[in-house]
Amino acid sequence: MNKTLTQISEPSDGAMLSKVGRRYFLRSAGVAAATGAFILGACTEQDLVTDDTVNLGSGDIGILNYAYALEQLEAAFYTQVMATPYLNMTDMEKWILTDIRDHEIVHREFFKTALGSAAIKGLTPNFSAIDFADRRSVLGAAKLFEDTGVAAYNGAGKLIKSVDYLLIAGKIVSVEARHASAIADLINPNALEFASGQIDEMGLEHAYSPSVILSGVQPFVMDKISGKDLPR
Amino acid sequence: MNIFRILDSIQQVDGDAAGRLAHSTRRMFMNRVGSTLASAAVPTVFASIVNKAYAATPSVTDILNFALTLEYLEETFYFQANRMTNFIPAEYTLVFHQIERHETQHVTFLKSALGAAAVDRPQFDFTYGGAFPDAWTNFMTFITISAALEDTGVRAYKGQAGNLIGSPQILEYALQVHSVEARHASLVRRIIGKLKNDPMMKGWITQDKGFPPAVYKGATPESNTVHGGLDAATLSGIGSISRDNVTEAFDEPLTMEEVLAIAGPFIKKMGM
Numbered sequence: 314m315n316k317t318l319t320q321i322s323e324p325s326d327g328a329m330l331s332k333v334g335r336r337y338f339l340r341s342a343g344v345a346a347a348t349g350a351f352i353l354g355a356c357t358e359q360d361l362v363t364d365d366t367v368n369l370g371s372g373d374i375g376i377l378n379y380a381y382a383l384e385q386l387e388a389a390f391y392t393q394v395m396a397t398p399y400l401n402m403t404d405m406e407k408w409i410l411t412d413i414r415d416h417e418i419v420h421r422e423f424f425k426t427a428l429g430s431a432a433i434k435g436l437t438p439n440f441s442a443i444d445f446a447d448r449r450s451v452l453g454a455a456k457l458f459e460d461t462g463v464a465a466y467n468g469a470g471k472l473i474k475s476v477d478y479l480l481i482a483g484k485i486v487s488v489e490a491r492h493a494s495a496i497a498d499l500i501n502p503n504a505l506e507f508a509s510g511q512i513d514e515m516g517l518e519h520a521y522s523p524s525v526i527l528s529g530v531q532p533f534v535m536d537k538i539s540g541k542d543l544p545r
Numbered sequence: 546m547n548i549f550r551i552l553d554s555i556q557q558v559d560g561d562a563a564g565r566l567a568h569s570t571r572r573m574f575m576n577r578v579g580s581t582l583a584s585a586a587v588p589t590v591f592a593s594i595v596n597k598a599y600a601a602t603p604s605v606t607d608i609l610n611f612a613l614t615l616e617y618l619e620e621t622f623y624f625q626a627n628r629m630t631n632f633i634p635a636e637y638t639l640v641f642h643q644i645e646r647h648e649t650q651h652v653t654f655l656k657s658a659l660g661a662a663a664v665d666r667p668q669f670d671f672t673y674g675g676a677f678p679d680a681w682t683n684f685m686t687f688i689t690i691s692a693a694l695e696d697t698g699v700r701a702y703k704g705q706a707g708n709l710i711g712s713p714q715i716l717e718y719a720l721q722v723h724s725v726e727a728r729h730a731s732l733v734r735r736i737i738g739k740l741k742n743d744p745m746m747k748g749w750i751t752q753d754k755g756f757p758p759a760v761y762k763g764a765t766p767e768s769n770t771v772h773g774g775l776d777a778a779t780l781s782g783i784g785s786i787s788r789d790n791v792t793e794a795f796d797e798p799l800t801m802e803e804v805l806a807i808a809g810p811f812i813k814k815m816g817m
Contacts, residue, residue: 415786416794422782463724470720471713477773483703484795490727495748508728516650517721
């Protein structure tokens with residue numbers, strides 16, 4: 314049931330990520346639109362911590378760890394994608410997915426080094442819902458991770474106290490948005506998807522709070538992540 | 546005040562723009578100031594405007610009007626292109642309509658946020674003072690300008706984020722627009738790469754690749770790898786990842802003055 318990163322290369326049972334993704338986004342949208350009661354509910358759940366829970370911490374360090382956690386997840390995902398490429402991956406897809414893998418690794422290592430001893434541990438991903446042999450499953454998951462990353466950075470910006478950290482987050486979020494656009498365009502070329510779905514009627518892309526994002530990504534991480542001390 | 550400030554900024558950083566804009570500035574200045582103030586007060590007012598043009602931190606209103614001016618520029622550009630016949634290739638019409646739609650939404654949003662303080666739409670010259678004479682006849686020129694506008698937009702919003710740190714909700718709105726511009730930039734750049742058969746023209750910016758160069762250089766060029774004092778190119782954990790890839794992983798900001806120097810030649814005349 315619980316697979317570690319090294320076991321993920323086995324073809325999974327085909328549980329379609331698109332289903333997971335849809336469920337996640339519906340839930341996210343619901344939480345975002347709902348009153349604070351829902352968010353408080355999610356936090357209470359996270360308070361039921363065990364000793365193994367990874368606490369992201371508080372203040373700007375907490376936000377950097379939050380970003381570090383998301384980048385770990387993305388880097389592990391694309392590392393697996395390129396270690397076990399799906400059938401008939403085109404050259405263009407290879408270039409794009411390899412570039413993105415390398416960007417996410419740079420992001421991960423940047424936060425790890427910047428955080429130093431304050432960094433959370435290396436997380437163990439849970440990609441059992443993703444069929445790495447299947448193009449649709451992989452690109453669907455990539456889209457989910459990129460869209461989530463953008464919404465996470467967009468929502469975290471106002472929680473950052475340091476102008477320097479805010480600028481660094483800004484430097485990264487637009488690269489995640491460039492990824493999101495490219496992935497969506499691989500799924501449906503020259504259509505509206507490169508910039509739709511995640512953007513409201515005012516032309517503003519989603520911005521989600523850490524509690525919403527963390528509940529969405531938790532199914533993809535074996536470790537229990539707690540954001541209970543993050544700024545809000 | 547905001548219009549003056551933008552124009553003053555353009556004139557101080559762009560000598561050519563100064564000459565072209567001097568006439569309209571002077572006329573607007575006289576219209577604005579002359580109608581409301583006694584002539585004796587004018588020199589003092591002018592001096593204070595010039596001084597304020599380089600105040601350390603622009604006001605939120607200044608930043609939003611700066612953003613609105615860029616959004617007007619983009620919206621007008623796509624509005625015209627999308628209404629020409631046989632200009633944008635059929636396979637890309639959805640893409641450019643979608644981009645126009647967002648720019649219109651951004652204009653509407655910023656205007657409503659600014660209310661009476663919103664600047665009016667300037668008159669634009671998309672030939673960039675003659676530098677792009679075939680902007681409306683050559684799709685490659687059009688799409689080159691499109692990428693320049695989108696990448697400038699990304700860098701412009703990024704450059705103002707720190708100035709909005711004291712206004713959390715406005716900061717969030719700016720970030721929400723910022724990522725939409727980045728989505729546009731990514732696809733437009735990829736279309737250029739495809740049409741030019743140039744695999745190094747990617748959705749992300751390798752070193753400072755793109756045209757015109759000013760859009761990708763600046764005080765913190767796109768090729769920069771040092772962020773918050775930490776050089777991402779020398780991180781021990783990145784293994785054999787190339788410096789090119791490291792530069793792609795981070796987008797860089799432009800200052801307001803740098804953006805105005807880039808945008809200045811597109812602005813034929815500020816709105817009144």
